[in-house]
Amino acid sequence: MTDTSDISHIRNLLTQVQDPEVPVLTIADLGILRDVALIDGTYEIKITPTFTGCPAMKAIEENIAEVLVENGIQNFKVRMVMSPAWTTDWISELGREKLRKYGIAPPSQSTEEHLKAILTGKNKAVACPFCGAVNTRLTSAFGSTACKALHYCDNCHQPFEEFKCH
Amino acid sequence: MNTNLEKNNALFEYLLRLGDTSLILGHRIAEWCGHAPILEEDIALTNISLDHIGQARLLLDYAGKIEGKGRNEDTLAYHRDARQFRNLLMAEQPNGDFGDTMVRQFLVSVYNFPLYSALSKSADAELAAIAAKSVKEVAYHVRHSSDWLIRLGDGTTESHEKVQQSINDLLIYVDDFFNGDEVDALLVGQNIAPDLNAIRALWNETVQLTMVKAGLVIPQVNSAMRTGSRKGNHTEYLGYILAEMQFLPRAYPDAEWL
Numbered sequence: 001m002t003d004t005s006d007i008s009h010i011r012n013l014l015t016q017v018q019d020p021e022v023p024v025l026t027i028a029d030l031g032i033l034r035d036v037a038l039i040d041g042t043y044e045i046k047i048t049p050t051f052t053g054c055p056a057m058k059a060i061e062e063n064i065a066e067v068l069v070e071n072g073i074q075n076f077k078v079r080m081v082m083s084p085a086w087t088t089d090w091i092s093e094l095g096r097e098k099l100r101k102y103g104i105a106p107p108s109q110s111t112e113e114h115l116k117a118i119l120t121g122k123n124k125a126v127a128c129p130f131c132g133a134v135n136t137r138l139t140s141a142f143g144s145t146a147c148k149a150l151h152y153c154d155n156c157h158q159p160f161e162e163f164k165c166h
Numbered sequence: 167m168n169t170n171l172e173k174n175n176a177l178f179e180y181l182l183r184l185g186d187t188s189l190i191l192g193h194r195i196a197e198w199c200g201h202a203p204i205l206e207e208d209i210a211l212t213n214i215s216l217d218h219i220g221q222a223r224l225l226l227d228y229a230g231k232i233e234g235k236g237r238n239e240d241t242l243a244y245h246r247d248a249r250q251f252r253n254l255l256m257a258e259q260p261n262g263d264f265g266d267t268m269v270r271q272f273l274v275s276v277y278n279f280p281l282y283s284a285l286s287k288s289a290d291a292e293l294a295a296i297a298a299k300s301v302k303e304v305a306y307h308v309r310h311s312s313d314w315l316i317r318l319g320d321g322t323t324e325s326h327e328k329v330q331q332s333i334n335d336l337l338i339y340v341d342d343f344f345n346g347d348e349v350d351a352l353l354v355g356q357n358i359a360p361d362l363n364a365i366r367a368l369w370n371e372t373v374q375l376t377m378v379k380a381g382l383v384i385p386q387v388n389s390a391m392r393t394g395s396r397k398g399n400h401t402e403y404l405g406y407i408l409a410e411m412q413f414l415p416r417a418y419p420d421a422e423w424l
């Protein structure tokens with residue numbers, strides 16, 4: 001009755017679920033959709049939180065439920081899994097390209113490189129999403145949401161946001 | 167006593183200590199919302215507060231699961247009294263002036279960083295995952311508070327004097343960080359928690375480096391060090407925080423977010 005084709009159908013449906021704060025990204029682009037499995041007749045959708053205090057997680061859970069119900073799927077539960085911990089390294093290439101087009105610089109370093117750099121204050125300059133220049137500077141490590149930092153481009157003279165390495 | 171039960175009780179206590187420190191410090195920093203010296207700083211402080219409260223939610227939620235008595239993050243945050251809280255005494259100290267807040271943040275963040283780095287390798291997989299996530303946020307807190315310490319310490323005569331005074335005042339709450347007990351010992355033995363002596367050595371190193379850059383000193387502490395958070399012995403300030411934080415869920419027990 002139910003098999004792997006249903007699971008891939010559900011996966012496909014869930015690729016439509018967007019991040020409420022960065023709507024160009026889907027949960028698949030972000031890498032927070034961890035698994036879809038059928039357990040005792042119930043589809044278990046595993047997602048993992050991004051930033052610990054991110055209020056979007058609740059909205060994402062609700063949006064997942066909405067998409068599934070709209071498509072006639074009732075027997076599911078959404079489960080939050082902590083391990084392994086999410087990192088911005090999991091954002092897909094497609095996701096990074098979408099961010100750039102949207103005017104947000106994607107995470108510029110791997111989490112590991114970043115962790116070393118931030119403690120020494122030697123972070124690499126982030127490439128401007130508008131003109132690509134690297135003569136940019138950090139104006140604030142904290143921005144409008146938990147996942148963004150603020151930068152300024154000295155080439156095209158525009159402020160821009162960066163999706164923080166995490 | 168059954169060793170597994172002993173381990174669970176210790177882990178529950180340990181999670182409360184971490185979770186309560188994040189919750190109370192997060193609540194304290196949130197008091198700056200709308201009052202910070204500049205807009206960027208208002209945003210930075212509220213972001214840092216959000217990180218702490220997010221960490222508290224994960225840690226307290228997990229504590230509730232380990233305890234197994236049906237308590238969740240909200241029950242633990244809103245329905246315990248001061249003596250049942252296990253946050254570090256430092257976390258509950260008043261915001262004071264901006265320098266006091268930054269010194270408090272710095273001293274806690276440079277403790278949290280090596281602690282959470284070590285915990286991300288904990289034998290307890292769930293705690294390790296929470297720590298691995300949190301340590302990346304803590305790194306930003308270390309950076310931000312160190313930058314301010316250097317700026318204030320190496321700034322004007324007035325800013326230097328004031329921030330040095332903040333250090334002198336808050337230092338009596340530092341021994342409380344490292345005052346491990348049987349809970350720490352049991353979890354260290356099971357590779358769940360790190361040895362606090364190693365954390366203290368790393369803490370000292372980072373503090374010294376930053377103090378040199380800021381032109382500040384760590385003075386000899388002449389008055390008695392205040393400890394006791396691990397047993398729920400708090401300073402007078404915690405009760406006031408809880409009165410404000412817990413009022414709504416206690417007055418309206420069935421209130422829900424809509």
Ligand SMILES: [Zn+2]
Pocket residue numbers: 128129130131132133153154155156157158
């Ligand atoms: Zn540019």
